[in-house]
Amino acid sequence: MTTTTxxxxxxxRSRGPFAGLRALTLSESRLFARDRVGAFFTLAFPTVLxxxxxxxxxxxxxxxxxxxRLIDVYTPIIVAMVLSTSAVQGLPAVVATYRExxxxxxxxxxxxxxxxxxxxxxxxxxxxxxxxxxxxxVVARLAFGVPLPQSPLAYxxxxxxxxxxxxxxxxxxxxxxxxxxxxxxxxTVLFFPLMFFGGLWLPRDVMPELLRGISDFTPLGxxxxxxxxxxxxxxxxxxxxxxxxxWAVLTAALATRFFRWE
Amino acid sequence: xxxxxxxxxxxxxxxxxxxxxxxFEVQEGEIFGVLGPNGAGKTTTVECVEGLxxxxxGTIRVLGLDPQRxxxxxxxxxxxxxxxxxxxxxxxxAEAVSLYSTFYDDPADGDALxxxxxxxxxxxxxxxxLSGGQQQRLAIVLALLGRPRVAVLDELTxxxxxxxxRHTWELVEQIRDDGVTVVLVTHFMEEAERLCDRIALIxxxxxxxxxxxxxxxxxxxxxxxxxxxxSGPVDEDMLRAxxxxxxxxxxxxxxxxxxxxxxxxxxxxxxxxxxxxxxxELRVTQPRLDDAFVALTGxxxx
Numbered sequence: 001m002t003t004t005t006x007x008x009x010x011x012x013r014s015r016g017p018f019a020g021l022r023a024l025t026l027s028e029s030r031l032f033a034r035d036r037v038g039a040f041f042t043l044a045f046p047t048v049l050x051x052x053x054x055x056x057x058x059x060x061x062x063x064x065x066x067x068x069r070l071i072d073v074y075t076p077i078i079v080a081m082v083l084s085t086s087a088v089q090g091l092p093a094v095v096a097t098y099r100e101x102x103x104x105x106x107x108x109x110x111x112x113x114x115x116x117x118x119x120x121x122x123x124x125x126x127x128x129x130x131x132x133x134x135x136x137x138v139v140a141r142l143a144f145g146v147p148l149p150q151s152p153l154a155y156x157x158x159x160x161x162x163x164x165x166x167x168x169x170x171x172x173x174x175x176x177x178x179x180x181x182x183x184x185x186x187x188t189v190l191f192f193p194l195m196f197f198g199g200l201w202l203p204r205d206v207m208p209e210l211l212r213g214i215s216d217f218t219p220l221g222x223x224x225x226x227x228x229x230x231x232x233x234x235x236x237x238x239x240x241x242x243x244x245x246x247w248a249v250l251t252a253a254l255a256t257r258f259f260r261w262e
Numbered sequence: 263x264x265x266x267x268x269x270x271x272x273x274x275x276x277x278x279x280x281x282x283x284x285x286f287e288v289q290e291g292e293i294f295g296v297l298g299p300n301g302a303g304k305t306t307t308v309e310c311v312e313g314l315x316x317x318x319x320g321t322i323r324v325l326g327l328d329p330q331r332x333x334x335x336x337x338x339x340x341x342x343x344x345x346x347x348x349x350x351x352x353x354x355x356a357e358a359v360s361l362y363s364t365f366y367d368d369p370a371d372g373d374a375l376x377x378x379x380x381x382x383x384x385x386x387x388x389x390x391x392l393s394g395g396q397q398q399r400l401a402i403v404l405a406l407l408g409r410p411r412v413a414v415l416d417e418l419t420x421x422x423x424x425x426x427x428r429h430t431w432e433l434v435e436q437i438r439d440d441g442v443t444v445v446l447v448t449h450f451m452e453e454a455e456r457l458c459d460r461i462a463l464i465x466x467x468x469x470x471x472x473x474x475x476x477x478x479x480x481x482x483x484x485x486x487x488x489x490x491x492x493s494g495p496v497d498e499d500m501l502r503a504x505x506x507x508x509x510x511x512x513x514x515x516x517x518x519x520x521x522x523x524x525x526x527x528x529x530x531x532x533x534x535x536x537x538x539x540x541x542x543e544l545r546v547t548q549p550r551l552d553d554a555f556v557a558l559t560g561x562x563x564x
Binding site for chain 2: 019020023024027030031034035098101102103105106108109110111112
């Protein structure tokens, strides 16, 4: 097999389309760590919430003889919350602030594309999400004996699908939010219905039939459902994976349509 | 050598015509000013040159590159300082410089640039804690990091105090002395007059004139104004009879104002000396770019 390269463009192409991604991701991670309040809410708050819930005696009683306890049910819900916090609140706040202050615009004047900065922000958020998820699972296991996900592969698949769906939603909010403040506000307003259907106030297992039916079609309802199934060692329902994929495609398409660099 | 060529540039935003017809050429090694009232289309014009906006008509070449088609190559040779563009608040000067250095094939020495722009003591200061002048200087550092051959500086000194402004002007001259062609967008007359080799005067989306600052002043034929307090009564008609003199007015407080052209100052003082009158508190106002600006753009009549 032979390939021909054009020597004139080889030098410029050598940097590749993701040039600058590593440096930008490191930079974004450093900036994230410096925002102590934001870092606390994404990294530590879910674990703190888990600890508080776990200290309520009734959370440690089996729902039915031999069945899971409320704390077992809540652990995947909190993991779903970790994903939605970083995607729907963290991501739009950063992106909209950067657009408002002209950081994205300045990026356009350099050889690095602003899309790369967007990827770096997402990579940072996902890294933080992963750390926070592991923290929740380990603390739940050590403090309350919540079993680690029985099927790690299924759990990763559920995390991936839920992640793609909520990050799509986050990008859509980032696309339409005119300022960092607005991004934050929209994200917060969205957080409540998302988490309601995800079961934060009323776990899906005890939801009335109709409510759970609706929840199945929301990003975090499907996400929590998929994570719960994987936590028990089952494969997520096809319906849930399809719903998550649908949300991902829809939100990504809308975000692409409405996104503005300035 | 021509570095930038803009030919018949047009740009509309919906119904609003931002740039109706702009053409100019920038030569290598000059400081070229783009001057005009607010909303004249200056920023839109340079944003098309920078490849940030897609023109509706006309052609642009920067070092032979088409800013839309050859944007990848353009980014390596064009340094841009944008109007109102910030950095993340928590990023320090040193971090910004080292991050932006990774974007270029052959970056300049960032530390040396930071020293030269007088930011050495702010190296570890976060962007949000820098003063307006320091933020602007950091923007210049970032614009020069890629060793550009052309630098576009938009409203560089807006919001700076007079001292920082003068210091920034010296920096712009140094940049040019290093062989970088500079395009300076400004609405400050004093800045354009002091720095620019040539100026494109833009008004309502069109180029009104392209000339040197003194060339623009000459075009307007604005009169010089002489004011003084005479030691004795002045014969106004005698002064009016002088060919260089246009008008003579004696104010109530006894001061006299004479307008005229050419060598009017020497003519008037000679005539007064002949009458044994001493002109105290003598002031001469030369026409400046300001006057040319008003005359050529019709600013005052709006």
